Structures are given as C-alpha cells and as structure tokens.
Amino acid sequence: MTDSTSQLVLPPLLLLDVDGVLAPFQGDVLSMSRVGGEGFRRVDLDPQIGLRETFLWVSDANNERLSKLGDSFEIVWATGWADSANRVIGPLHALKELPVVELDWTFETPTWKLPSIESFVPDNRPCVWVDDDLGEDAERWAEQRRAPTLLVRCEPHIGLTDQLTERCLEWVAGLSRDT
Numbered sequence: 001m002t003d004s005t006s007q008l009v010l011p012p013l014l015l016l017d018v019d020g021v022l023a024p025f026q027g028d029v030l031s032m033s034r035v036g037g038e039g040f041r042r043v044d045l046d047p048q049i050g051l052r053e054t055f056l057w058v059s060d061a062n063n064e065r066l067s068k069l070g071d072s073f074e075i076v077w078a079t080g081w082a083d084s085a086n087r088v089i090g091p092l093h094a095l096k097e098l099p100v101v102e103l104d105w106t107f108e109t110p111t112w113k114l115p116s117i118e119s120f121v122p123d124n125r126p127c128v129w130v131d132d133d134l135g136e137d138a139e140r141w142a143e144q145r146r147a148p149t150l151l152v153r154c155e156p157h158i159g160l161t162d163q164l165t166e167r168c169l170e171w172v173a174g175l176s177r178d179t
Contacts (some may be wrong), residue, residue, distance in 0.1 A: 006084060011036035011112060012126045012148075012172055012175065013075075013121060013127040013128070014074065014076065014124035014130065015074050015117060016075055016076065016078060017021060017079045017131040017132060017133075018077070018080075018081045018085055019079070019132070019156075020132030020154055020157075020159065022159060023089070023159070024057050024157050030043060039059050039060060039170045040057045040058065041057070041059050041061050042056070042057060043056050043057075043092060058092050059159070059160075061100045061162075062091050063094050066093050067094070067167055068169060072168075072169060072173075073128065073168070075100065077098050077099070078116075078117060079103075079118075082102070082103065083100050092095055094103060101117060110138075111133060112138050113131070114132075114137055114141060117138075117141075121170075123145055126148045126175055127141070127147065128151075128152060129152065130154060130160065130164070132153065132154045132155070132156040133156075148149050148175060152164055
C-alpha cells in the first residue's frame with residue numbers, strides 16, 4: 001500500500017570540481033605540507049589519455065571525505081575534466097561513475113561555469129557547489145535560488161579538507177532539521 005503523504009525526496013546535489021579541489025594546483029610536496037596538504041601523492045597520467053596535465057597531486061584522505069559526502073549527497077562532476085573525471089579521477093578515489101555537468105566553454109562570466117550550472121541544477125533542489133573559482137556572480141545566484149544553496153570555496157593549492165567536508169555535512173544535516 002502506498003501512503004499518499006510519502007514522496008520520493010532526492011538528496012541534495014554536490015557539484016564537485018577537480019582542479020584546485022581534488023587535485024590541488026601543482027606545487028612541491030614540501031610547500032603543500034606546510035599549508036595542510038600532508039598525505040598527498042603524485043600520480044603520473046598516461047599521455048595517451050590526451051589531457052594537458054601530466055601529473056596530479058591527490059590525497060587518499062579524499063576517499064573517506066567523498067564517501068561521507070556520498071552518503072548525504074548526489075555527487076556530480078562540475079569540472080573542465082568533463083567525463084574524463086569518471087575515467088581518471090573517479091578510480092583514484094573509489095568513486096562509481098558520476099553524472100557530469102556539460103560545461104559550455106564560451107561563457108565569459110566571472111564564474112565561467114555558472115551558466116552551465118544554472119541550466120543543470122533544478123531551482124527547487126538543494127545543492128552545494130565545491131570549487132576553487134567562485135565569484136560574486138555565483139554568490140548572487142546562490143542567494144537568489146529557491147532551494148538552499150551552499151558555495152564552498154577551496155584554496156586551490158590545498159583542495160578539499162576535513163573542515164570543508166564537515167561544513168558540507170553540517171549544512172545538509174541542518175536541512176534535515178529544518179524540514
């Protein structure tokens with residue numbers, strides 16, 4: 001029997017960038033460890049993949065962070081890596097194949113991904129956007145949406161941290177309390 005008061009509730013979206021978030025911009029390990037980047041390892045990329053990057057810094061600590069986030073959010077790639085994120089980045093972090101925001105590279109807005117994000121995210125679905133490049137236009141968009149929206153700005157040479165992960169989890173827990 002179906003209860004007429006029950007409804008399918010989709011989890012909030014978590015829009016996830018790669019460069020500057022899961023793969024901090026390249027620096028040396030010593031400088032990364034000085035700013036909280038301990039635990040990073042260099043991953044050399046196969047040139048056959050056809051990416052401009054030849055290597056990435058990745059942290060295995062992100063595996064646990066992403067697992068926790070995946071328990072509360074539907075994670076979606078919002079990155080210039082496009083579907084390459086599923087082939088290259090996902091396996092490094094034990095992620096299943098994720099949906100991808102198809103980014104339009106022709107927009108010349110301060111936050112260049114914003115028009116594509118606006119088109120992808122339903123206005124009534126809560127979301128968190130984790131990126132290292134979020135401008136005032138993204139802040140205005142977040143404030144004007146009908147659904148709760150959180151922008152999480154990463155330091156591009158540090159990336160995702162435990163503190164930023166907890167901020168996302170506390171935010172989503174607050175949504176549950178507010179309903």
